[in-house]
Amino acid sequence: xxxxxxxxxxxxVCNVLRLALARSGHQTVVCADGQTxxxxxAACSFAVxxxxxxLPRISGMRVFEAIRAVQPYLPVVVMSGAITDAGTGLxxxxxxxxxxxxxxxxxxxxxxxxxxxxxxTVVASAPETPGLAEFERKSA
Amino acid sequence: xxNILVIDDDNSTHAALYAMLSQRKFSIFLAxxxxxxxxxxxxxxxxxxxxxxxxxxxxGIATIRELIKLxxxxxxxxxSGCGFTDRRQGAPDFLGMAIRLGAAxxxxxxxxxxxxxxxxxxxxxxSTPPTDTxxxxxxxxxxxxxx
Numbered sequence: 640x641x642x643x644x645x646x647x648x649x650x651x652v653c654n655v656l657r658l659a660l661a662r663s664g665h666q667t668v669v670c671a672d673g674q675t676x677x678x679x680x681a682a683c684s685f686a687v688x689x690x691x692x693x694l695p696r697i698s699g700m701r702v703f704e705a706i707r708a709v710q711p712y713l714p715v716v717v718m719s720g721a722i723t724d725a726g727t728g729l730x731x732x733x734x735x736x737x738x739x740x741x742x743x744x745x746x747x748x749x750x751x752x753x754x755x756x757x758x759x760t761v762v763a764s765a766p767e768t769p770g771l772a773e774f775e776r777k778s779a
Numbered sequence: 780x781x782n783i784l785v786i787d788d789d790n791s792t793h794a795a796l797y798a799m800l801s802q803r804k805f806s807i808f809l810a811x812x813x814x815x816x817x818x819x820x821x822x823x824x825x826x827x828x829x830x831x832x833x834x835x836x837x838x839g840i841a842t843i844r845e846l847i848k849l850x851x852x853x854x855x856x857x858x859s860g861c862g863f864t865d866r867r868q869g870a871p872d873f874l875g876m877a878i879r880l881g882a883a884x885x886x887x888x889x890x891x892x893x894x895x896x897x898x899x900x901x902x903x904x905x906s907t908p909p910t911d912t913x914x915x916x917x918x919x920x921x922x923x924x925x926x
Contacts, residue, residue, distance in 0.1 A: 652823065749822075
């Protein structure tokens, strides 16, 4: 079981994501905007974050950047119907980003099973956070 | 596991549909109104949609119209507390309209479990909407006669 951060401003979509992940045994924390997501990141530990690209006020891209700043090793799945749109700049960013291996795209619309499958793959393949293992060893 | 979206503002209907469909290994997702349901459909692939005809704001017929524009091949089932009515009875026949707009089935509440399963199976077998859809003018005509 993993704890997954969902950042999407559409309650009905969040409900679908939450239900799909809960049925697969995962816990979720749902945030409707970027600032709330950053507050949640400061308070909790997540296995992966699922971020909609089109968010009000703070865009998904800025949320992504903020996540990178506070938790550089947290895998991020970016979902958007506009991913194929060159105007988003996301494709270029991913190609050039030093964090590219930890960014995953989920084009909308997606099947719930594909969402669950991608998240589980991302969590399973996520590298261990540097320093965490040592911290846990010392704490034991 | 097939994914079914239920668009209905009534919590008791949500609960009943969830209980009935979960037993048949359907994966059920709920939306409380038409706009929310349509936004969900933009984000998630569903295999069928169940739409209540009477909802505040965007009603079932308006939701169906938008659904058809958005996903013309996505099968849908109409449900309503009012049954098929004769225009002489003075109430619009919303379930009849839904069928004419391409609904795979239209069920009057309360419906039996078997009727729901049969409707969903019929819907899942559909890949394209029926061509016998009701035109804007035909629907207006129907509403005029019903009122």
